[in-house]
Amino acid sequence: MVTVREHARLTTGSCINTLDTHHVSPTAFDWLCALQSRLRPGGASLLEVEGRQWLRLDSLVGVIQTPCGTTLEILPKTHDHEDDASCSRAMLRKMVASLLDLPAKEAGEAALEHFDVPLTEWVMRQFLLSLQRLVQQGLRQDYVRVEEELPYLRGQLHTTAQMRQLPGRAHHFHVRHDVFVPDRAENRLLKLALERVRHATNQADNWRLAQELSARLHEVPASTQPQQDWRAWSRTRLMSHYQPIYPWCQLVLGQGMPVALAGDQQGLSLLFPMEKLFESYVARWLLKHLPQHLCLTAQAASEYLCWHDGRRMFQLRPDLLLRNHNGAAVMVLDTKWKRLEADNRANNYGLAQGDFYQMLAYGQRYLTGQGKLALIYPAWTGFDVPLPMFEMGPGLRMEVLRFDVENDKLCVSDSFWHQSPVIEVVSQRLA
Template sequence: MSASVVVREYACLTTAPVAPDDLDCAQVSESAFDWLCELSARFNSNGAKLLQVQGRRSLKWDSYVGVLETPCGTRLEIVPKHHEEGDCLQKGRQLLRKLIQRALDLKAREASVAGLELFEAPLSEWVMAQFLAELDLLVKRGVRFDYQRVEEEQRFLRGQLNVVAQMRQRPGKQHYFQIRHDVFQPNRAENRLLKSALEQVAKSTRDANNWRLAAELRAMLSDLPASRQIDLDFRAWSTDRLMAHYQAIKPWCELILNQQMPLAVSGEWRGMSMLFPMEKLFERYVEGWLRNCLVPGAELITQGKGIAKSLCKQGSEPVFELKPDFLVDNDGRRWVLDAKWKRAGQGAEKKKEALREADFYQLFAYGHKYLDGKGELALIYPRTRQFDQPLPPFDYSPDLRLWALPFDLDADRLLIDDEMQFTDCTKAAMGTAPLDQAVIPG
């Protein structure tokens, strides 16, 4: 029997009864619990941390968000732990959809964007709705056909005669022709993948509107075969100008078919599962914001691409490569920025929870390797009610200082202190808006 469980990051999953509607603790079935333990072991063997086992009947989720479907039919939805008051579930779903769209550069249909606040379905249903909307538009515009070479035996001559095969014809079959010809049909890699994704949606959706549209599209595409080699068909996906109208649906198709996206994680079970590390989603979102708000002439470099430095060298061999999240260059000046998905606070105890000593050592190394010990660095945290303004700067030396800055995910802006010179390379309307104009989460 299928069941839906909704929790937040770092929630506790247990087989014991718990209070209903608690996003920080939820009950799962014994079969789902055992499968999650096996999945956690596979993650740990690959160097990723998904769950912490706490006793025999309890698991603690880590910072992955998204949807996970178990073989027994339990659909586990994990939303970001960002909003504390009000409708945390609805706001968490809205935030997660926004982060995934920016991180994977997905284009949502305008009708869905307009009704984003009213769409309360889980992430998987939203992804399937976006895929169906794109597929519906594509079918109305026309599915791409292509010529396919066919070699067959017929009683009549059509196309070209395959002379070699005809000469090897067995006695008594000389009245048959071995021919080759081209057939104009929609059986191509892109359409096979769309059919496979459509079948997956029709089987997995629990939303009446999604199921109805999926049934209509299945009837229209009934003659199309499904893909038997998904990886090979994705590699054969054409990007020429005649296939331009297929590009918008490709990322949705990849998500549904559990392909290895830059941030997605999929296991051996081929259910409707999409897990994303929240740290990477936040980092990608901040990157997209920075690209949009930099003034002309400023350059954004991610992960030190092309100019990566190392902490030290052993002979001529670099050791311990240093890759800050963002480098911003403008008019001969440089800033080093690092995004951290942690909850920083104003009080001393709250500050210690997020401002970790290891992060300060990391930024200290960045400052000396990328700024030659002179300049400004910043740690960017999500804005919360307790952390709604930049902290006073931390001085490594008279020439090198570190800022802790809040990023408002609801209002889409980085809050910067007037003393920090980073505003020189950002559009004034984006980075220096008054705090009282921003939306406080929760």
């Protein structure tokens, strides 16, 4: 087990192992370099190679299991202390739980702090507990048409096959009949995920529970066509008790993952772009805490940067857009997973000039030059005081806000949101 933080450096040489620098085997080093080559065409960046002995990780977080047996755990860089891995691990689990839209009961503190293990073991544990509850409630069964040869007549006689029966087997019957079995698309996917967990887990409790559930699901075959079974997953009222396990099954099987790892290794790997996790977490927090006179739109895409030859060019997609009761845009917010330094005025606090150009374009197109802009960064000890207001033009202002992930709090005053009259509440579920 190699536990590091995002942007850590890995080496095949000798070093003092910390969360920011760690030794890995040459086989794991080479496999990670090959993995980066496979991820690059899709736009994902896992690491940067620095010579023959060093590589630097990017902002992907999660767990990677290499074929040689190395488990690389990458945690978010949220705390100052290099030995504080448990807090970062708990924060990552909380953000992943928010990404899955789990009910409050399942995403509570007791569930998140059940035991301090890497993300994959926690995901496998949640899958096994959800599957255990589902088995106790009862698996959904369905009628399946079976064609077989029996020494007795059962169901419907298959006349064509019976007429072709060999003389020596005339006493056997080719029959068709329906059997009531749990061989459904949903159960086949659950069995496939269970088998993957059973072979991948390193926790004794998880392995014992997986063995028990595998014995109880012995009648269910594992899915051989996962994509087809995912499309056949039913979401009707009769299948409502299957919904809690759906996101966990997706994670175990890598369905819809932000970064999918293709390969023949037997381990379970989960990777998440930290920028997307932070954006999703902030958006879901805002949905619960926004004043009633504002509604939230994620990834708005109605405006473009310019027109050319009668056509629009360069679509503008802010992370978060706030509208009033009339539907008019009043505020644009963008999330950035980056550490700012409030006392480093000489280096512009660590702010990027390109982000300001981007926000200025949002303000001109979505707010017509009148309104409020905000950049949201994670709070930490080096960014514990608000920055002064940024004037982007007449009537257009921008604030740099702090979001405390550990305490679930956006550090703003009560008057920050009050800009338009209160009429109605409009909310929508974020994709």
